[in-house]
Amino acid sequence: MNRTDAALQLSWQALAKTYSTRPVYDQLAGELHRGEVLAVRGPNGAGKSTFLRLLCGLERPTAGTIAYQWQGQTYNPNTMRPWIGFVGPDVALYRELSALEHLQFLAKARGLAADQAYWRELLAQVGLAGREHERVAHFSSGMALRLKYAIALLAKPPILLLDEPTAMFDEHGRQLVAQLVEQQRQHGLTVLATNDERDAAWADLVLTVGAAARG
Numbered sequence: 366m367n368r369t370d371a372a373l374q375l376s377w378q379a380l381a382k383t384y385s386t387r388p389v390y391d392q393l394a395g396e397l398h399r400g401e402v403l404a405v406r407g408p409n410g411a412g413k414s415t416f417l418r419l420l421c422g423l424e425r426p427t428a429g430t431i432a433y434q435w436q437g438q439t440y441n442p443n444t445m446r447p448w449i450g451f452v453g454p455d456v457a458l459y460r461e462l463s464a465l466e467h468l469q470f471l472a473k474a475r476g477l478a479a480d481q482a483y484w485r486e487l488l489a490q491v492g493l494a495g496r497e498h499e500r501v502a503h504f505s506s507g508m509a510l511r512l513k514y515a516i517a518l519l520a521k522p523p524i525l526l527l528d529e530p531t532a533m534f535d536e537h538g539r540q541l542v543a544q545l546v547e548q549q550r551q552h553g554l555t556v557l558a559t560n561d562e563r564d565a566a567w568a569d570l571v572l573t574v575g576a577a578a579r580g
């Protein structure tokens with residue numbers, strides 16, 4: 366990999382978000398590079414989830430810009446989205462599908478190569494070995510969160526956005542996320558939205574939001 370291929374940067378400038386007349390934040394600026402982890406912190410309603418949704422194009426900023434530099438190209442959140450892995454309460458699962466069927470279906474929908482061996486490896490990595498064929502309707506909330514991690518990692522994305530990354534997890538699950546965040550440092554960057562001190566301890570940088578308003 367040459368120097369240009371290795372370059373990966375996320376930057377946000379003069380970023381503002383207002384819902385109706387309610388300001389969430391104003392004039393946020395910062396940047397993040399390959400290998401780094403950012404924790405977005407703040408009280409309930411401060412705008413942590415909103416920041417992640419802005420980063421992946423699910424919301425548009427009221428003002429300001431978000432840009433990704435990757436492999437010598439510039440992307441906005443919408444054009445970068447195929448290379449963003451997202452884990453959070455908003456990600457919906459299909460109750461009638463099994464864990465393996467989720468990976469199969471989503472890989473096809475995203476135009477990724479069919480690779481049963483990799484899908485099984487991914488499910489084992491998130492602690493779902495032996496549960497591949499069970500319908501998600503029968504999953505516990507922790508198991509469902511594990512599947513969301515497998516889905517987020519399906520395309521080996523350079524950008525990983527984790528909203529409340531360990532909220533459903535026991536200690537074993539927490540260690541799993543710690544490992545995934547470390548692994549992500551090798552080839553990409555991670556943004557965590559969290560109120561948990563232990564999650565925030567994985568971060569190199571902290572963005573505190575919530576000065577403008579609370580809802």
Ligand SMILES: Nc1ncnc2c1ncn2[C@@H]1O[C@H](COP(=O)(O)OP(=O)(O)OP(=O)(O)O)[C@@H](O)[C@H]1O
Nearest residue numbers: 384389407408409410411412413414415416579580
């Ligand atoms: N679609 C929406 N329409 C209107 N207001 C919204 C919308 N989404 C979020 N908000 C408001 O924006 C603010 C920030 O919400 P957000 O979910 O980003 O906060 P958060 O910091 O993630 O909160 P929590 O810690 O409770 O998860 C809140 O006041 C919320 O009510």
